[in-house]
Amino acid sequence: MTTLVLPGSFDPFTLGHLDLARRAAALADEVVIAVSHNPSKAGLLSLEQRRRAIEETLQAEGLAPRVRVEDLPAGLLVDFCRRIGARAVVRGLRSQLDLSYEEPMARMNAHLAQVDTVFLLTDQSLAHISSSLVREVHALGGPVEDMLPSASVEALRRV
Template sequence: MRTVVLPGSFDPFTLGHLDLVRRAARIADHVIVAVSHNPSKRGALTVTQRLDVIEQTLAAEGLTAQASARALPSGLLVDFCREVGAQTVVRGLRSQLDLAYEEPMARMNDHLAEVDTLFLLTSAQYAHISSSLVREVHALGGDVADMLPPASAHALGPCPRPTGEDAS
């Protein structure tokens, strides 16, 4: 069984992330969506909430036989890959900037443990979506429902009312 790991913070899990899971599932027997906690980012959802959202989404999409979600422990990604028997990491690329960020990590994972990285270009309709932009738009009162699976939209909750001088 060929297992791949799709790591990320997934805060929130977007339609772009779901697209990557679907596409990775076409080329692997099993996709582990590995949810990390990045202490340098201010998150909207806890790791437990993100895992729940991803599991709900996978179930709603009929993907539970091909994909699952797990918390990524602190430490090296390659150690997690060894633990779950994966020799490949899958990463989505929206732009050349993403490649510039991802390439050194991919080379290090190969150097440390011969873990390959498979880059998938983001589908065009999702190329403008990132979790950080979704969080920002949502925090400023914008509607992000069309960028998220229903479970993610529900977990984020309704758009907060804008505050400040322009709020009425």
């Protein structure tokens, strides 16, 4: 069985994340969306709220149970990959800047544990969407409904 890990903070889970999950599911038998707490990012949704919104989205999209959600424990991503038997990590690239950020981590994961990274170019229609920009637009009262699955929109409304 081929298992891929799609890691991130997903605060909130966007249509770009959903697109990556769909495309990763077409490449593997199983995809694990690993939800992390990133202490360097200002969080909006709790880990539980993020996980619930992702699970509701996966159910609505017919991706569950092949795509499932787990909390990413503190520590190395490669240790999590080893524990669940994943051979690769999936990362989306919106621009050259993303590649510059992701490449050293991909090389380190390969060095530490022979965990490959599969880079998927973000759909051009979604390349402007990031969780941090969605949080900013939301905080300033702007519309975010066309950038998020409905479960993420509802999670934001409850904050």
